[in-house]
Amino acid sequence: MDDIASQIGVKPNLKVIFKSDPMFGLRCLFGPCVPAQYRLQGTGKWEGAKEAVAKAMERSLAPMNTRILPKNFSSKKSVDKLVITIPKYLKSYFVLAFIVFFLFCMCVV
Numbered sequence: 879m880d881d882i883a884s885q886i887g888v889k890p891n892l893k894v895i896f897k898s899d900p901m902f903g904l905r906c907l908f909g910p911c912v913p914a915q916y917r918l919q920g921t922g923k924w925e926g927a928k929e930a931v932a933k934a935m936e937r938s939l940a941p942m943n944t945r946i947l948p949k950n951f952s953s954k955k956s957v958d959k960l961v962i963t964i965p966k967y968l969k970s971y972f973v974l975a976f977i978v979f980f981l982f983c984m985c986v987v
Contacts, residue, residue: 879916888920893983902932904976910934 883889895918896903906915914930917923 879911883916886921888916888922890915890918894919896980896983900976902928904972905932905935907979908975910938 880889890906892903892907895906906918909931912931912934914924914927914934917927918931
């Protein structure tokens with residue numbers, strides 16, 4: 879898909895995305911690949927593409943929440959809202975991966 883997208887000029891430039899919004903750049907890099915990523919820049923740019931990419935993970939996990947809980951079930955987490963927690967040690971790996979990727983992009987240029 880990237881080869882075809884680069885031929886027609888719609889391949890997302892991750893350097894530009896990381897400079898403008900680093901967290902969104904991480905979502906594009908490590909999140910699910912969705913067609914809206916090819917509508918972020920270039921020909922056929924769509925204003926709602928950024929929101930579609932940002933909510934792609936929520937939309938992909940939503941069908942998994944089909945379990946009916948018993949009435950006496952109690953939880954500290956909200957049943958209506960999807961809660962994803964990342965352990966503290968993984969957060970440091972994400973930061974390290976971001977720094978390594980950023981340095982790699984700077985060396986390639």
